[in-house]
Amino acid sequence: MHNPLLQNFETKFNTSPFSIIKNKHFKPAFEKGIASAKAEIDSITSNKETLSFENTVEKLEFTGMQLKRITSIFFNLNSAETDDEIQKIAQDVSPMLSEFANDIRLNEQLFERVQSIYNRKEELNLSVEQKTLLSNQYKMFVRNGANLNPDDKTKLREIDKNLAKLSLQFGENILAETNAFELLLTDKNQLSGLPEGLIEAAKLLAKDREKEGWLFTLDHPSYIPFMTYAENRSLREKLSNAFGARGFQNNKNDNQNKILEIVKLKYKRANLLGYQTHAHFVLEERMAENPTKVKSFLNDLLIKAKPAASMEFKKVEKLAIQDGIDNFQKWDGAYYSEKLKKELFDLDEEQLKPYFKLDYVIEGVFTIANKLYSLNFKEVFDIDTYHKDVKTYTVSGENGEFIAVFYADFFPRKGKRNGAWMTSYKDQWKKDDENSRPHISIVCNFTKPTQTKPSLLTFNEVTTLFHEFGHALHGMLANTTYPSLSGTNVFWDFVELPSQIFENWCFEKEALNLFAKHYETNETIPMELVQKIKDSSNFLEGIATLRQLSFGMLDMAWHGGNPTNINHVKEFENKAFGDTQLYPDVIDNCMSTAFSHIFQGGYSSGYYSYKWAEVLDADAFEAFKENGIFDKETANKFKENILSQGGTDKPMALYKKFRGKEPNADALLKRAGLLFSSHD
Ligand SMILES: [Zn+2]
Numbered sequence: 001m002h003n004p005l006l007q008n009f010e011t012k013f014n015t016s017p018f019s020i021i022k023n024k025h026f027k028p029a030f031e032k033g034i035a036s037a038k039a040e041i042d043s044i045t046s047n048k049e050t051l052s053f054e055n056t057v058e059k060l061e062f063t064g065m066q067l068k069r070i071t072s073i074f075f076n077l078n079s080a081e082t083d084d085e086i087q088k089i090a091q092d093v094s095p096m097l098s099e100f101a102n103d104i105r106l107n108e109q110l111f112e113r114v115q116s117i118y119n120r121k122e123e124l125n126l127s128v129e130q131k132t133l134l135s136n137q138y139k140m141f142v143r144n145g146a147n148l149n150p151d152d153k154t155k156l157r158e159i160d161k162n163l164a165k166l167s168l169q170f171g172e173n174i175l176a177e178t179n180a181f182e183l184l185l186t187d188k189n190q191l192s193g194l195p196e197g198l199i200e201a202a203k204l205l206a207k208d209r210e211k212e213g214w215l216f217t218l219d220h221p222s223y224i225p226f227m228t229y230a231e232n233r234s235l236r237e238k239l240s241n242a243f244g245a246r247g248f249q250n251n252k253n254d255n256q257n258k259i260l261e262i263v264k265l266k267y268k269r270a271n272l273l274g275y276q277t278h279a280h281f282v283l284e285e286r287m288a289e290n291p292t293k294v295k296s297f298l299n300d301l302l303i304k305a306k307p308a309a310s311m312e313f314k315k316v317e318k319l320a321i322q323d324g325i326d327n328f329q330k331w332d333g334a335y336y337s338e339k340l341k342k343e344l345f346d347l348d349e350e351q352l353k354p355y356f357k358l359d360y361v362i363e364g365v366f367t368i369a370n371k372l373y374s375l376n377f378k379e380v381f382d383i384d385t386y387h388k389d390v391k392t393y394t395v396s397g398e399n400g401e402f403i404a405v406f407y408a409d410f411f412p413r414k415g416k417r418n419g420a421w422m423t424s425y426k427d428q429w430k431k432d433d434e435n436s437r438p439h440i441s442i443v444c445n446f447t448k449p450t451q452t453k454p455s456l457l458t459f460n461e462v463t464t465l466f467h468e469f470g471h472a473l474h475g476m477l478a479n480t481t482y483p484s485l486s487g488t489n490v491f492w493d494f495v496e497l498p499s500q501i502f503e504n505w506c507f508e509k510e511a512l513n514l515f516a517k518h519y520e521t522n523e524t525i526p527m528e529l530v531q532k533i534k535d536s537s538n539f540l541e542g543i544a545t546l547r548q549l550s551f552g553m554l555d556m557a558w559h560g561g562n563p564t565n566i567n568h569v570k571e572f573e574n575k576a577f578g579d580t581q582l583y584p585d586v587i588d589n590c591m592s593t594a595f596s597h598i599f600q601g602g603y604s605s606g607y608y609s610y611k612w613a614e615v616l617d618a619d620a621f622e623a624f625k626e627n628g629i630f631d632k633e634t635a636n637k638f639k640e641n642i643l644s645q646g647g648t649d650k651p652m653a654l655y656k657k658f659r660g661k662e663p664n665a666d667a668l669l670k671r672a673g674l675l676f677s678s679h680d
Helices: 023-045 054-061 065-080 084-105 108-119 128-142 150-180 196-208 220-229 233-244 256-272 278-283 291-322 330-344 349-355 358-373 459-476 497-507 509-515 527-537 541-559 569-580 609-627 632-643 651-659 666-671
Strands: 183-185 214-216 376-380 391-396 402-409 421-426 429-431 434-436 439-443
Touching (some): 023 054, 054 108, 054 128, 065 084, 065 421, 065 439, 150 256, 196 214, 196 220, 220 233, 233 330, 256 278, 256 541, 256 569, 278 291, 278 541, 291 330, 291 569, 291 609, 330 527, 349 527, 358 376, 358 459, 358 632, 402 459, 421 459, 497 527, 497 632, 541 569, 541 609, 609 632, 609 651, 609 666, 632 651
Parallel strands (some): 402 439
Antiparallel strands (some): 183 214, 376 391, 421 439, 429 434
């Protein structure tokens, strides 16, 4: 069978030939791609020539290039333009791919070769980037147990199997607890305060379950607006208590013992591999480096944000007291926060939207990229796409040199998953004197144009577009030798710096003037609206910060110490929260037993990174504020040291080259309006 995925793409810039790729091509392409990659690896391990960096480490880096292309095309389509067939193929090929990845990780001959080069790395005169590549490869083996004796290897596999099972059960328990609860209301008066849309959805849900009335659940789309708008306090209390008790009810779905088993196993695993704790193991591959640094980062922020948070809390509480509530509780928080927000800012999304026509915003984004990095975007119509809505651009530099292909896929449709993301169809790399440029894509779900109106974005959508475009710049400006170190292939707590910093331009008058023009009158957005956007984005930021810190501290407490003697989940949790809690404790509630981020998903020892990334982007943007938000020199420093460097060096080293110092939290606290003394 002629399979376009297995041919050289004879297309402009070697882009993916979407229109001739059919679903039936994928599975055979994966099979063939894996087989060729395996053969390439065999040729490394059977090479009789003298062992060298080039014939082992570098060769391994460039194996399976075809498979990587096939994989990125396939999984990008599975997110942006999927169907039942593609989903079925994904189920078939995912185990094939993880088996192949395991074959590499457990390949002892390959490890021996990498190890012997690693052991004499000092003699080899390697560049910083080469050293990073070598160290990454070596760590990939070692962190999977390559250095262990056969007995310990068996133990490690056993622990991994148990951990996989436990985290699955943890998630299933939360799901069962979430589904077990429903709040059925039959009296219309109980709905007061709730938005029309929520009431409608609740009615439909009740009907679905063959019930009369309105049904509310613990799922976020039902739970969050109910807690924000329901006037009936005892119903809020009921829902809040049910939400907080998930996994903590001494029934068959209880997660307390699961947590104790999980943290103890993770600790054992870390010890086996030679690490002090699980957090030490995880943070070795993070900018934050170790638990001590993370803990002092969180503590420092807590001390600085607490006064503002307490003051905000008092303001919200005061509103509740005025309403006759004498014991302000956590189920009152969202409701009175919303009331206060309405009182303070009467900022309506609909009022802003006319100033954010998508076409103008995207042009604005391109103009900003031009002012900062001298990039030129040109829409083209001769590059193949997977859907007619996808726009294609060629990106060139100051002297007309080709930089990247850029795809933009803006509107929702069946077959596209929710949210917004940046991805690549082809990474950047250098080989044999060629600098092979990347193909970068952003995928969003923005408000569609109608017959009478163009696409007008909410401000939230505007910041989302800037965010994803920031990631895209990281991909497009990549200029490294090795694909695994290129673009967004950086440590996890560093990857949001380019995206989040770019959001800052949305709040600057000078930048808004470039694109925030009324789609009918062409009037530039009034300054007072800009100020309102800024103020409302900081609304109750102190309380929100303390909440994030509490989760980060809880995560670090579970994973950054020796858990052997922990017996009581709730007691341990209350201690770990420390000084972060503003509301009175609810005895029957527990956060940990439903903390799926860290016990089910991949965020263990990583929750701090949300705040970490904010500190970084605020500190980095401060450099632009000091020198002018379009200052070329600052932009160039950011490009040369961060955007183009990917993961070639340690993030802190790259950051210091850009900023001249380590980041600190002051810029974030200032931006969030949290830096003030105790006076209102
Ligand atoms: Zn992001």
